[in-house]
Amino acid sequence: MRIETIFEMTSPCRDNFRIQGYRFGEGEKTLAIVGAMRGDEVQQQYICSQLVNRLTMMEQRGEIVRGKSILVIPSCNPFSMNVSRRFWAMDNTDINRMFPGYDQGETTQRIAAAVFSAINGFEYGIQMASYYVPGDFVPHVRMLKTGYEDVETARLFGMKYVTICQPRPFDTALLNYNWQLWDTKAFSVYAGKTDRIDRNTGNETLDAIFRMMKRTGIIHQGSLGVAYDSILIDEADLLHIKAHHAGIFCRLVDAGSRVAAGESLAHIIDPYNGQVLSDVKSAAEGTVFFAHHRPVVFQNALLFMIHVA
Amino acid sequence: MIKTIVSTELPIDEQFRIRKNVIQHGRKDGLRFCVVTGTHGDELEGQMVCYELARIATERIDLLDGTLEIYPALNPLGIDTIQRGIPNFDLDMNRIFPGDPQGTMAEQTAHAIIEDIKGADLVIDIHSSNLYLRETPQVRINVQNSEWLVPFAERLGMDFVWVHDAATVLEATLAHSLNSTGTPCLVVEMGVGQRINHKMCRRLVRGILHLMQTMGMWKDSSIDELPNPLICKGDHVTFLNAETSGVFLTELKCGVNVSKGQTIGQIVDPLCGRVLSTVSSPVDGYLFTIRAYPIVYEGSLMARIFNLPC
Ligand SMILES: [Zn+2]
Numbered sequence: 033m034r035i036e037t038i039f040e041m042t043s044p045c046r047d048n049f050r051i052q053g054y055r056f057g058e059g060e061k062t063l064a065i066v067g068a069m070r071g072d073e074v075q076q077q078y079i080c081s082q083l084v085n086r087l088t089m090m091e092q093r094g095e096i097v098r099g100k101s102i103l104v105i106p107s108c109n110p111f112s113m114n115v116s117r118r119f120w121a122m123d124n125t126d127i128n129r130m131f132p133g134y135d136q137g138e139t140t141q142r143i144a145a146a147v148f149s150a151i152n153g154f155e156y157g158i159q160m161a162s163y164y165v166p167g168d169f170v171p172h173v174r175m176l177k178t179g180y181e182d183v184e185t186a187r188l189f190g191m192k193y194v195t196i197c198q199p200r201p202f203d204t205a206l207l208n209y210n211w212q213l214w215d216t217k218a219f220s221v222y223a224g225k226t227d228r229i230d231r232n233t234g235n236e237t238l239d240a241i242f243r244m245m246k247r248t249g250i251i252h253q254g255s256l257g258v259a260y261d262s263i264l265i266d267e268a269d270l271l272h273i274k275a276h277h278a279g280i281f282c283r284l285v286d287a288g289s290r291v292a293a294g295e296s297l298a299h300i301i302d303p304y305n306g307q308v309l310s311d312v313k314s315a316a317e318g319t320v321f322f323a324h325h326r327p328v329v330f331q332n333a334l335l336f337m338i339h340v341a
Numbered sequence: 342m343i344k345t346i347v348s349t350e351l352p353i354d355e356q357f358r359i360r361k362n363v364i365q366h367g368r369k370d371g372l373r374f375c376v377v378t379g380t381h382g383d384e385l386e387g388q389m390v391c392y393e394l395a396r397i398a399t400e401r402i403d404l405l406d407g408t409l410e411i412y413p414a415l416n417p418l419g420i421d422t423i424q425r426g427i428p429n430f431d432l433d434m435n436r437i438f439p440g441d442p443q444g445t446m447a448e449q450t451a452h453a454i455i456e457d458i459k460g461a462d463l464v465i466d467i468h469s470s471n472l473y474l475r476e477t478p479q480v481r482i483n484v485q486n487s488e489w490l491v492p493f494a495e496r497l498g499m500d501f502v503w504v505h506d507a508a509t510v511l512e513a514t515l516a517h518s519l520n521s522t523g524t525p526c527l528v529v530e531m532g533v534g535q536r537i538n539h540k541m542c543r544r545l546v547r548g549i550l551h552l553m554q555t556m557g558m559w560k561d562s563s564i565d566e567l568p569n570p571l572i573c574k575g576d577h578v579t580f581l582n583a584e585t586s587g588v589f590l591t592e593l594k595c596g597v598n599v600s601k602g603q604t605i606g607q608i609v610d611p612l613c614g615r616v617l618s619t620v621s622s623p624v625d626g627y628l629f630t631i632r633a634y635p636i637v638y639e640g641s642l643m644a645r646i647f648n649l650p651c
Contacts, residue, residue, distance in 0.1 A: 139640035164431035201513040278350035328352035
């Protein structure tokens with residue numbers, strides 16, 4: 033294992049801002065893994081720390097296939113995590129919406145450019161991602177439809193779901209989108225949670241990443257745990273369930289729950305008198321893919337996405 | 342007449358509303374002119390412009406021939422919480438148009454806004470830079486629409502018209518979404534975030550009334566011709582970014598000519614009393630943007646200069 037500094041800059045009055053990379057193996061640029069890009073992505077950071085830990089041992093035991101190299105960047109944004117901000121604290125910009133970056137541009141464009149030049153040219157890329165709508169997910173692999181998305185490799189993670197979605201204009205500056213355009217097979221891995229560490233979904237996700245590494249011939253030893261035969265879904269085909277009323281949100285099911293048609297998923301209650309304003313039901317039988325997690329909801333907010341089957 | 346274009350419940354005893362003032366006089370089938378602002382909650386110049394327009398148009402309604410619609414707060418929760426974006430939402434509101442009736446609340450709101458505005462004969466979307474930059478009064482136009490929109494922009498009496506390249510992410514702005522439905526929309530940028538520059542606001546009010554006059558919607562002969570703006574087409578803007586992190590000190594304001602080599606400001610280190618780097622102009626040109634917020638990081642935008650032809 034070799035540690036290298038991917039990017040470093042001075043700050044007006046804090047310590048230097050540094051992005052550190054961990055390299056394993058020698059040879060072809062085979063797999064790059066990027067962890068937290070936002071200051072609240074602690075689950076993503078946790079998973080990367082576990083990856084670095086295990087890969088260090090595996091390298092010592094000679095379990096990385098000869099001629100393959102791996103780069104892990106556990107955090108692209110330690111400054112924001114240290115002050116509990118999701119985005120770059122100075123101007124609230126999102127590093128993950130600055131790709132492929134510009135080394136002569138604004139601060140977060142420069143950070144993105146430095147990260148992108150370090151991870152560009154790898155055969156496979158994994159980003160530990162979080163979503164712009166707050167909530168819990170069934171852990172899954174997500175890809176933007178660019179024409180280059182590689183569904184077959186995405187299945188090798190053996191996660192329950194592989195999802196694809198149509199990129200919107202604001203998605204064209206995401207890492208996943210640009211990685212794909214620059215010929216890396218790119219996968220965004222959603223580990224269920226963002227701002228909390230959940231070791232169960234974290235370990236499941238770690239298993240999935242090691243499984244993919246084994247199945248693509250990067251490591252000799254695979255991981256434990258049971259692989260799913262992944263279900264491919266287009267996000268547009270999920271059943272979207274919205275809040276008819278605003279109020280206090282009492283969730284009755286979790287991400288991953290199996291629900292029947294007509295089953296209550298949540299109650300929205302009046303914040304003053306406790307009356308049930310809305311009994312949120314599933315229109316069909318299926319699996320809860322996404323569940324809103326804030327204790328209060330706005331009217332028309334997206335509460336659940338159900339995979340109907 | 343006040344109309345509500347979006348109304349949804351917030352969790353605790355509050356209705357989220359986006360409202361507009363529809364001021365109508367003269368021909369019922371006349372032209373419709375919309376002034377919108379407040380997409381970015383930290384940009385406040387548009388508040389005074391809306392106030393002045395609503396006041397003048399109501400007081401002198403006899404001069405109006407057509408419909409003037411004023412939307413002062415497209416992102417009311419952002420304005421109220423002193424933030425650029427929408428509270429508890431990751432994306433800039435001006436990156437989610439034309440919205441989505443099936444999407445998040447912000448996307449539904451964006452959709453409702455577009456549906457309400459589209460079809461207008463002209464839309465002015467007023468921005469005022471942000472906390473970090475000071476801007477000379479200017480109109481920004483996507484290069485794809487320059488032939489169509491520059492003739493409108495020239496009549497607004499601003500200092501500068503910047504015809505800029507089209508980045509894909511900018512396809513999701515309010516202006517681009519309206520323009521692509523055939524509704525002309527001009528983006529005005531001026532001033533600095535969180536403050537109101539009265540002089541600039543009065544100029545824009547006058548410019549808007551002048552533009553309405555040339556469209557036959559405002560019958561006021563007392564508005565004279567306004568000065569023509571500098572028009573920048575093509576790749577003639579120099580961006581200056583900070584070479585070092587530190588504290589930026591400058592004596593300059595924007596809207597002035599600068600010469601090649603001229604010092605725009607210095608980035609200093611308050612701990613050691615040193616100058617870390619000097620920001621100077623690499624070209625002869627017109628300084629239309631300058632850094633307003635003094636704390637800078639490597640890469641922070643310090644100035645934008647329109648390269649004047651020699
Ligand atoms: Zn703005």
